Amino acid sequence: MNDSSLSILKSQLGGIDQHRRLLVAIGVFVVMLVFLSIVSEGSLSYFGINILSTNTGALVFAAMGQTIVFLLGGFDLSAGATLSLVNIIVAQNTGDSTLSQVLMVFVGIGVGAAVGAFNGFFIAFMRLQPVVVTLASMFIILGLNLLLMPNPGGYIPNEFSYFFTGDLIVDGFPAALVWILLALVIWALIKRTRFGTAIYAVGSSEEAAHANGISVARTKFFGYMLSGCFYGCGGVFLSAQTMSGDALVGREMLLLIFAATILGGTRIGGGQGGCLGTAFAAFTLTMISNVLLTMNVSSHYTSIVEAVILILAVIFASIGRDAPIADYFRLARLQITGLATRSLPAFHPGTRRDRLRSSWTIRPDNELTGSTLHQWFTRNGETLRLVTPAWALLVVVYILILVFIGPSTFSTQYFNSLLTLALFLSILAIGQGAVVLTGGLDLSVPNTLAFAGLFLAAVSNGANGPAYWAIPAVLGFGLLVGLANGLGIVIFGMPAIVVTLATNGIMQGIGLLYTGGIPTGRSPAALQWLFNERFLGFAPASWSMLLIVAAAVFLLHKTSFGRRIFAVGNSQRAAQLSGVRVDRTIVGVYALSGFCSALAGVLMTGFSSISFLRMGEPYLLPSIAVVLVGGTLATGGRGIYLGMFGGALLLTAVNTLVVGTDVPVALRDVVFGAVILGAVLSLREKSA
Numbered sequence: 182m183n184d185s186s187l188s189i190l191k192s193q194l195g196g197i198d199q200h201r202r203l204l205v206a207i208g209v210f211v212v213m214l215v216f217l218s219i220v221s222e223g224s225l226s227y228f229g230i231n232i233l234s235t236n237t238g239a240l241v242f243a244a245m246g247q248t249i250v251f252l253l254g255g256f257d258l259s260a261g262a263t264l265s266l267v268n269i270i271v272a273q274n275t276g277d278s279t280l281s282q283v284l285m286v287f288v289g290i291g292v293g294a295a296v297g298a299f300n301g302f303f304i305a306f307m308r309l310q311p312v313v314v315t316l317a318s319m320f321i322i323l324g325l326n327l328l329l330m331p332n333p334g335g336y337i338p339n340e341f342s343y344f345f346t347g348d349l350i351v352d353g354f355p356a357a358l359v360w361i362l363l364a365l366v367i368w369a370l371i372k373r374t375r376f377g378t379a380i381y382a383v384g385s386s387e388e389a390a391h392a393n394g395i396s397v398a399r400t401k402f403f404g405y406m407l408s409g410c411f412y413g414c415g416g417v418f419l420s421a422q423t424m425s426g427d428a429l430v431g432r433e434m435l436l437l438i439f440a441a442t443i444l445g446g447t448r449i450g451g452g453q454g455g456c457l458g459t460a461f462a463a464f465t466l467t468m469i470s471n472v473l474l475t476m477n478v479s480s481h482y483t484s485i486v487e488a489v490i491l492i493l494a495v496i497f498a499s500i501g502r503d504a505p506i507a508d509y510f511r512l513a514r515l516q517i518t519g520l521a522t523r524s525l526p527a528f529h530p531g532t533r534r535d536r537l538r539s540s541w542t543i544r545p546d547n548e549l550t551g552s553t554l555h556q557w558f559t560r561n562g563e564t565l566r567l568v569t570p571a572w573a574l575l576v577v578v579y580i581l582i583l584v585f586i587g588p589s590t591f592s593t594q595y596f597n598s599l600l601t602l603a604l605f606l607s608i609l610a611i612g613q614g615a616v617v618l619t620g621g622l623d624l625s626v627p628n629t630l631a632f633a634g635l636f637l638a639a640v641s642n643g644a645n646g647p648a649y650w651a652i653p654a655v656l657g658f659g660l661l662v663g664l665a666n667g668l669g670i671v672i673f674g675m676p677a678i679v680v681t682l683a684t685n686g687i688m689q690g691i692g693l694l695y696t697g698g699i700p701t702g703r704s705p706a707a708l709q710w711l712f713n714e715r716f717l718g719f720a721p722a723s724w725s726m727l728l729i730v731a732a733a734v735f736l737l738h739k740t741s742f743g744r745r746i747f748a749v750g751n752s753q754r755a756a757q758l759s760g761v762r763v764d765r766t767i768v769g770v771y772a773l774s775g776f777c778s779a780l781a782g783v784l785m786t787g788f789s790s791i792s793f794l795r796m797g798e799p800y801l802l803p804s805i806a807v808v809l810v811g812g813t814l815a816t817g818g819r820g821i822y823l824g825m826f827g828g829a830l831l832l833t834a835v836n837t838l839v840v841g842t843d844v845p846v847a848l849r850d851v852v853f854g855a856v857i858l859g860a861v862l863s864l865r866e867k868s869a
Contacts, residue, residue: 240434241364246410251447252381253384256678265416268419268423275336285341297408305400320853331428342422364456436683439679440491600726604725604729606804610822611729618750619766620818625775626800644706659779711787745761747819748761749761749767749817
């Protein structure tokens with residue numbers, strides 16, 4: 182790549198829009214700074230600036246790492262978990278000597294770089310989806326964190342903390358601000374190198390970057406590694422700020438990291454933005470939290486405010502990029518009014534049912550010419566290849582249970598427990614599976630599920646009467662949550678990961694506000710009967726698995742809605758040209774996912790007889806894992822529910838194996854994350 186090509190790329194990638202975004206981020210920062218100084222006396226004093234910089238430092242570093250990932254056109258869900266990993270390693274190993282403290286700074290940055298290299302390898306060289314890779318690595322890291330430090334603790338020397346949060350260079354100048362400015366200077370230098378230009382070029386157009394001699398895979402790999410270095414800096418700073426270690430300290434920062442990155446002017450999809458705007462946005466978000474605290478606003482609103490800021494940042498980041506604000510809202514109105522009728526005429530012969538059936542992998546036997554077993558295997562061999570691993574691994578797990586726990590495990594009681602626990606994943610797999618089949622992902626499952634249980638338990642309080650209206654109410658509410666996700670994706674063109682992540686934060690806040698942080702009540706007696714009664718050795722909930730599987734197979738594989746899901750997942754453009762109402766299908770699958778999340782929450786409350794705030798968190802990764810392990814392609818368009826059901830049984834069996842041995846429960850997340858990576862990796866030739 183010669184110098185003339187570099188200059189051409191730089192001129193193309195600079196753009197007025199990038200400066201506009203930066204100016205907006207700075208303007209919002211100034212407005213919030215003035216407002217905070219009005220409502221809070223002394224906010225502009227040295228003490229106020231030092232506290233603000235100290236409270237913002239970790240977020241700035243983490244958001245700078247996310248910015249680099251965004252510039253490459255990716256997403257990184259492992260940022261918060263990486264912060265926690267670095268935090269606990271530093272807290273567990275930092276001593277009082279200067280050598281130990283300096284060494285742990287570099288170790289922390291190195292750990293972050295290693296995580297970035299792990300993500301970058303699978304994304305750049307194995308060509309896997311960034312969302313799936315970083316989601317899997319997030320849970321692997323969370324499991325490792327809990328293995329390393331089950332309870333908060335550790336030790337950070339005062340000198341270490343003061344070096345990052347006290348005074349530096351001269352008295353009266355906050356050290357935290359110095360380190361933030363140094364990080365921005367380092368980014369400014371990187372940005373002006375060939376590597377920095379390559380980051381912007383790859384994010385703008387991988388094809389154009391490759392044509393100009395840029396190694397796309399190598400740029401992505403080192404880009405993710407660089408982002409990991411910034412996460413490492415954030416984890417080191419977080420250790421100095423908190424002076425302790427906590428395996429979950431970074432989990433609640435993910436929404437803020439995304440919000441700071443987008444609010445700072447970095448475009449979703451890559452190619453535009455930078456770390457300077459991200460830093461200003463991070464300070465703005467911290468000031469918003471300070472304003473809420475000053476105004477005595479309940480902390481239960483925090484996740485709602487963060488989610489709303491994230492959504493507004495995405496919307497307003499789109500305004501003015503390609504069209505004026507009036508045109509943008511005019512387009513949104515057209516999107517809304519067109520949902521009911523939008524479709525293109527069919528250009529291919531035959532009925533739409535026949536055209537869509539080509540998207541569906543498994544066909545009924547009566548459609549096979551010469552119904553022979555050989556022809557059936559020939560026609561469905563590819564689908565069987567995708568589905569078989571989940572069931573084969575299930576057999577392997579049963580063998581391990583037989584070896585490590587004993588043959589007495591395989592009793593009616595065991596299989597009843599297996600089916601009961603798999604029931605929740607089987608229901609979630611219907612909605613999440615439909616979403617993944619269209620190429621999306623629903624991260625709002627945990628708190629939608631939790632709120633359904635919280636509301637039902639509080640209203641019924643053990644009585645059956647209120648449940649007659651409470652259960653339909655929460656199911657309808659789950660449907661509305663999914664509908665909101667779908668409309669946000671379709672109308673505003675926001676990425677599914679951003680919309681559903683924000684919705685999950687909003688639902689978390691709603692749950693906190695509804696319960697006041699202390700859940701009350703019990704599930705209706707009728708729901709408890711589903712799990713406590715026995716018929717031929719199995720609970721009614723276990724027998725209901727037959728109905729669930731039959732309904733799921735019928736919905737996803739025997740209806741026109743199911744065929745439209747597969748068509749959209751294979752190619753939205755081709756589906757639209759075939760007469761499929763793509764927007765309505767996308768909204769429909771997210772509404773289905775919201776309904777399934779609420780239904781799982783209702784049944785889970787009946788199983789445990791009570792509800793709790795975080796009851797849905799353990800089901801985020803498994804709800805995705807069962808879909809991918811069951812042979813569904815992460816990019817959509819191919820899959821079968823029987824494979825997802827096999828994945829649900831597999832993950833439940835793995836969980837019982839972990840519980841029945843001396844293996845720490847935290848290892849379960851590591852196993853689930855590794856299983857997801859393995860499943861997606863085995864299908865990469867088909868999904869690339």
